[in-house]
Amino acid sequence: MTWRFKAALLAASLIVVTAPASAQALVGRAENGARINAMCIGCHGIEGYRASFPQVYHVPMIAGQNVKYLAAALEAYRKGERKHPTMRGVAGSLSDQDIADLAAYYATLGKPPATEPPSKVALPGDLKDKLTACTACHGANFNNTVDASYPRLAGQHRDYLYQALKAYQTQNHALVGRGNAIMVGMAATLDDAQARAIADYLSGLPGDLRTAPQPMLH
Template sequence: MQRTVRLSVWLAVPFALFVPTLSALAQSALGGGGAPSGGNPLALSYRTPDPARGQQVSQSCQGCHGPGLVSRDPEVPSLAGQHFSYVQFQLAVYRAKLRPGPVMQQVAGKLSDQDIADIAAYAETLQPGPAWKTESAALRVRGAALFHVGDGPRNIIACAICHGDDGRGNNRLGVASITNLAPEYALEVLHEFKNTPEFGVPHPNAMRIALQPLTEDDLKAVAAYISSMGQ
């Protein structure tokens, strides 16, 4: 529990403190050219993102996130196919030490604004990694139902409403791609969102609210499904 509470802080703090930055980051992700930093650690300034350079800069990332940024470690997320806005924001948050994670803080601490933009641009050009195999077909079926349909009597909203039927999310809206997300990592993130304190920022608070009706078995089922969507 203590670890969950500590981890959940990153969901609230960056958004609560830097809401004005999000619009600037979104413009950058859509080709706006980046915003001047002005002392804000999450407002990046860079030239047009270069995926080819991002491929070179991200070579060191492959030690953990896998060749071609496709992870086969169930506790480590793939970056392949992740949206520009999401990768850019997460790297900036780690670099600013607003999201816990000593390894990622150290790695991101060595990246320039341009490095972050180029890595994000490269990751977005890739296809999501392959599906993970699930041990329980029944668990996966249950997760698929919750993901695509939800459960009206229990006030469970379908994940597909925001993340799409294919789980690919939406770059413009800042909704992450979760297709074939590493299974143990997926469950950990679901726990983080569900257990984070309430705060008035749309995206993470929407996740917190949506996950409240889900039981632990529900969360495991959803994680099993999203990790194996291409199966």
């Protein structure tokens, strides 16, 4: 398997899960998602908020993320394919329609396309080749993905991106880890320095993701 092909698989699977058929068949109603997001805004609606498990890191920006990816991620937490006690508890309380509605709501909150210059983070030559191959799925700017089931990566918090890669490298742990088979294989090819370098680069790119502060009471 060539490095270019392996890199393409890495891009396609980075923090990616497959959307559940039930959620795909439902029509998400953003107005309903705005009414049921009380469990979300305590973390995802606060600028600079950091999680403390399994390490201290910024919670991901989900406003402006692709709708199909958001639904798929919630379903993965609900099924236990993604292991995180808080997210498992939240997702486990949601119906299929709730998931579709929340995904539709947060997808509408993205900012207009950014005009900032591209990331100035320098990458080793081998990682440049890998990220070039990644554009086949995530787009040339890592923001306009070729399919909405892939996550936007541009501008995401670097520490979250790093922790996501580390989660795919963690197996056979009751509370930590992610079970996407392709991503597990691809993350295993990265050493710690490479994982950090990829996270640094992607976080420096301009994109649509943001934290959307919201009132605690509707």
